[in-house]
Amino acid sequence: MSMRTLALPVLAASVVLSLSACDPTNPAAQPADPGTAQAAPTLAPAGNPAVTLVTPAADRTTSATPSAHPIASGTPKASATPSPSATPTVTPVTPDLKLDSYNQQTGKAVLAAADNGKGIPSPSSTAAVTAAVQTGQLIDSPPSAAAPHGALLAITAVKPAGDGxxxxxxxxxxxxxxxxxxxANIKTALDPHKIQVTPRLKDLKTTYVPNPHGGNGSASAALELDANDTVPLPGGAKATLSGSLELDPSVVFSYQGAHGILVPEQAKVGFDLGAHANWHLTAGLTGSTGPVRIPVATLTATPTVMVGDLPVVITLNLTVYAEVSADGNVSVDVTQSVDGDWAIHADYTKAAGWTTATDPISTRITPVKATFAGTADVRSGLAAEGSVALYDAVGVKATVEPYLRAAVQGSVSVDSSGAEPSIDGSGGLYGGLDVEGAVMARIAILGTPLFEKDLPFKAYHDEWPIVAGSYRNAAPSTTPTS
Known part of the structure; x- marks a missing residue:
């Protein structure tokens, strides 16, 4: 049977950024009307290792006042221009500095003169570097060898170390x-060329293909993964997985500062995920296996977006895996199509604190061919487990799993190309969606009051029948649904 390639494409290269100067007397500082044209995205320059030294917000002198405009839900349509008085104060420095080393456990770091882009350090004396660094400044570092996910640090002590x-x-x-x-209201989709892919199946292949629909928020190329592998299961059984998967994730981060205190009025962090999958799973399962995960690939991206003159580092980690479980003895042969769009986010307001939300915009599970034979309850799914971090502090983690479940005593065969379902014995076939996750305690990086434990999402579960009945060598009279 021909299959579509296993694609993780359409990780679109677009960033939509709204930034307000928070000055209601300045018309240029107000958010543009939602009906206006979309603003150009703002990304940090690629390959720039230099850190930014920043005066903390509490020590800045500015005439800005809090914006009266709430953070809009969804993707903002335009970007406002900040007034100079409200732009965060970046401390001028003589040399360009980079984060040479950083020990997260001790908090000790070394700043050094950045090179000139050719690997040659700029000629800066230790005295010049020391004079540029002061206690109380913030280090705002993009991803580097010393801090792969960037770093946002406050300097508490300074000591010359020699050699610039x-x-x-x-x-x-x-x-x-x-x-x-x-x-700021940021929704960032990912350039597929800047996604690090770690294969978890031995025959996983990664290629890039042109995207004819690139532009207007989509990438000009797609990341395509092809997989076909057999993996061991408990009890000596094996499962074969092949097929295609397309994912379209976006990272969401919103922030609205409060007047006079370093706690936000509102904040949001999370990710949106669109998916399309065509996949084929065959397995023979014996006894109670419990959920068995078959990792497909791990994806990591660390986009750096500019809020005014300041970089903000966002990290998305996404692991894709197939899952199969059974309670009984059964053979499984499923070729299935899955489409869906889901939004997973945590929202903060000073009045209500943190709340979590899962918005399943759509989920469609249509088995192309599904055959189960035996006596068991069996479930197969294709899941995405994602986490969003600001710098190196994880904020939200969640797992989205559309699945197919069968309760079989005998055999069940479904072909959605138009043939009538066949049930010999009794059985039922159901589509479903599970979402679970949590807001992490380390989300305190946003400046919100710290809670001691992770705050779990309200579990989301939905299941619907595709076909069910009890028959002997006959098609059921019910009409299957997708």
Missing amino acids: KVQVDTRPATISELLGQTW
């Missing part, structure tokens, strides 16, 4: 210290 370097003691800083009264 300075050693600093630091503590973790918060987004509120960095952004202050600014507000």
Whole structure:
């Protein structure tokens, strides 16, 4: 049977950023009307290792006041221009500095003169570097060898280290210290060329193909993964997985600063996920296996977006896996199509604190061919487990799993190409969606009050019948649904 390629494409290269100067007297600082044209995206320059030294928001002198405009839900249509008085104060430095080393456990870091782009350090004396670094400044570092997910730190002590370097003691800083009264509404889709793919199946292949629909928020190329592998299962059984998967994830981050205090009025962090899959799973299952995960690939991307002159680092980790479980003895042969769009996010307001939400915009599960034979309850799914972090602090993690479940005593065969379902014995076939996750305690990087434990999402579960009945060598009289 021919299958579509296993694609993780359409990780679109677009960033939509709204930034307000928070000055209601300045018309240019107000958000544009939703009906206006979309603003150009703002991304940090690629390959720039230099850190930004920033005066904390509490020490800035600005005439800005909080924006009266709430953070809009969904993708903003335009980007406002900040007034100079409200732009976060970036401390001018003589040399360009980079984060040479950083120990997250001790908080000790070393800043050094950045190279000239050709691997040659700029000629800066230790005295010049030391003079540029002061206690109380924030280190806003893009991803680097010393901090792969970027770093946002407050300097608590400075000590010359020689050779054009300075050693600093630091503590973790918060987004509120960095952004202050600014507000931002960011939705960032990912350039597939900047996604690190770690194969988890031996025959997984990664290629890039042109996307004829590129532009207007889509990437000009798609990331395509092809897989065909057999993996062991408990009890000596084996499962064969092949097929196609397309994912379209976007990272969501919103922030609205409060007036006079380093706690936001509102904040949001999460991710949107669109998916299309055509996949084929065959397995022979004996006894109670429990859920068995078959990892397909792990994807990591660390886009850096510019809020005014300041970089904000967002990290998305996404692991895709197939899952199969059974309670009994059964053979499984499923070729299935799955389409869906889901939004998973955590929202903060000063009045209500943190709340979580899962918005299943659509889920469609249509078995192309499904055959089960035996006596068992069996479930097969294709799941995406994702986490979103600001710098190196995980904010939200969640798992989205559309699945197919069968309760079989005898045999059940379904072909959605138009043939009538066949049930010999008794059985039922159901489509479903499970979403679970949590807001992490480390989300305190946003400057919100810290809670001691992870805050779990309200579990989302939905299941619907595709076909069910009890028959002997006959098609059921019910009409199958998708």
